[in-house]
Amino acid sequence: MDQPTTLGPASELGAEVGAAHAPSSREARKQEFMLARLAAQEEQRLRQTIRAALKSKGLLSAEDEALLAAHPAAADEERQAIERGREKKLRDEERTAEVEDSEADIREKVVELAALLKAAKHVVVYTGAGLSTAAQIPDYRGPQGVWTLQKRGGQASMPIEYEETRPTAAHMALRALVRTKRVRHVVSQNVDGLHRRSGMPATSLTELHGNIFLEQCVRCGKRYLRPFHVTDASSYHHHQTPRKCAAAKCAGAQLRDTIVYFGEKLHDADLERARAESAKADLAIFLGSSLKVLQHYKFIWERPRDKQKRFVIVNLQWTPKDRTADLKINGRCDAVLGRLLAALKLKLPAYSEHHDPIAALAKITGAKAVARGAAATAASGGRAPKSRAFPTVVRRSADERPMAAEAAGNTRKRQRRR
Numbered sequence: 534m535d536q537p538t539t540l541g542p543a544s545e546l547g548a549e550v551g552a553a554h555a556p557s558s559r560e561a562r563k564q565e566f567m568l569a570r571l572a573a574q575e576e577q578r579l580r581q582t583i584r585a586a587l588k589s590k591g592l593l594s595a596e597d598e599a600l601l602a603a604h605p606a607a608a609d610e611e612r613q614a615i616e617r618g619r620e621k622k623l624r625d626e627e628r629t630a631e632v633e634d635s636e637a638d639i640r641e642k643v644v645e646l647a648a649l650l651k652a653a654k655h656v657v658v659y660t661g662a663g664l665s666t667a668a669q670i671p672d673y674r675g676p677q678g679v680w681t682l683q684k685r686g687g688q689a690s691m692p693i694e695y696e697e698t699r700p701t702a703a704h705m706a707l708r709a710l711v712r713t714k715r716v717r718h719v720v721s722q723n724v725d726g727l728h729r730r731s732g733m734p735a736t737s738l739t740e741l742h743g744n745i746f747l748e749q750c751v752r753c754g755k756r757y758l759r760p761f762h763v764t765d766a767s768s769y770h771h772h773q774t775p776r777k778c779a780a781a782k783c784a785g786a787q788l789r790d791t792i793v794y795f796g797e798k799l800h801d802a803d804l805e806r807a808r809a810e811s812a813k814a815d816l817a818i819f820l821g822s823s824l825k826v827l828q829h830y831k832f833i834w835e836r837p838r839d840k841q842k843r844f845v846i847v848n849l850q851w852t853p854k855d856r857t858a859d860l861k862i863n864g865r866c867d868a869v870l871g872r873l874l875a876a877l878k879l880k881l882p883a884y885s886e887h888h889d890p891i892a893a894l895a896k897i898t899g900a901k902a903v904a905r906g907a908a909a910t911a912a913s914g915g916r917a918p919k920s921r922a923f924p925t926v927v928r929r930s931a932d933e934r935p936m937a938a939e940a941a942g943n944t945r946k947r948q949r950r951r
């Protein structure tokens with residue numbers, strides 16, 4: 534414990550040793566380094582003891598009292614650090630809590646949103662997992678989110694199959710906004726394909742993380758929309774599907790799913806399109822997105838210094854851009870967009886299989902509805918796609934950095950191996 538003091542400061546030690554024989558400068562540096570290291574270790578031990586004493590419940594022991602009295606500055610610093618930790622924990626809890634504005638507030642804010650929309654020339658909407666939770670697809674950071682449950686040692690599940698999901702009111706409202714050109718482009722982080730299934734034209738949509746119903750030729754880039762999810766065997770850096778390109782020039786080139794897991798590179802063409810749309814935009818609306826993923830791709834949404842660009846965020850949870858947004862609505866996407874359409878005197882279109890390209894494909898391939906099972910098997914060339922390939926993005930690190938991901942497919946592979 535008192536090792537460093539018996540050795541004395543480096544200068545003294547040098548002087549003592551110097552009496553016998555002068556150490557080389559290299560040796561002196563080494564000794565100095567060793568002493569500094571010992572001192573640092575000692576300080577660390579002291580801090581740990583102080584922190585433990587401060588955190589101990591009930592009355593302090595006489596020994597602890599003496600320790601704190603002997604090191605008042607260190608004790609003060611530790612007290613402040615503990616307080617900061619408590620505040621951070623509280624803040625994190627507040628930030629993950631889902632908070633809903635009052636009816637009156639939402640009504641008022643939607644009027645404001647409608648005015649912003651009318652005044653804007655080029656509106657780009659960014660959608661995240663919060664948009665699809667009403668379709669029973671889990672989000673990542675919500676109370677039942679994939680990561681929230683993972684933190685507690687649980688696992689998010691999808692109560693229904695992807696093929697059985699239907700666009701929500703928010704998806705349908707966005708379709709109406711795109712069709713009436715109130716919204717020029719939608720950039721989605723969702724892979725559930727619900728924007729396409731609402732009848733939104735593919736030209737108005739960029740699916741940053743891919744679409745589970747979409748596969749692509751590795752050679753010619755042709756994209757194939759399927760009436761079943763193509764991510765059955767998909768996992769981090771493994772995207773090959775069992776099907777081949779139909780183009781003669783490709784001579785049976787392999788198809789890949791279009792999913793981009795966290796940690797994988799986004800498709801350049803998608804990023805470029807999102808960037809070009811963002812450059813034109815004077816209003817950006819974020820729906821059901823924590824913006825945490827988008828923080829890594831600022832160039833596809835950020836506010837340029839020299840240009841007026843309004844920001845609106847619709848999300849139940851805190852986002853890092855709440856403070857700088859022109860308008861933050863703590864509301865459910867369905868409710869907010871429903872009211873917005875009414876304010877703009879637009880009708881909320883009903884979901885129709887006629888407008889759903891995936892349902893239409895299912896019909897062509899002989900399925901009664903968009904379904905797994907026999908019809909999907911026939912369409913996939915005899916290979917039955919397994920159900921529930923929720924491309925679960927697993928967060929491996931404790932921080933919020935998007936990390937390597939693992940699909941449900943991996944879990945199945947492990948099960949098969951057993």
Ligand SMILES: [Zn+2]
Nearest residue numbers: 750753778783
């Ligand atoms: Zn091809």
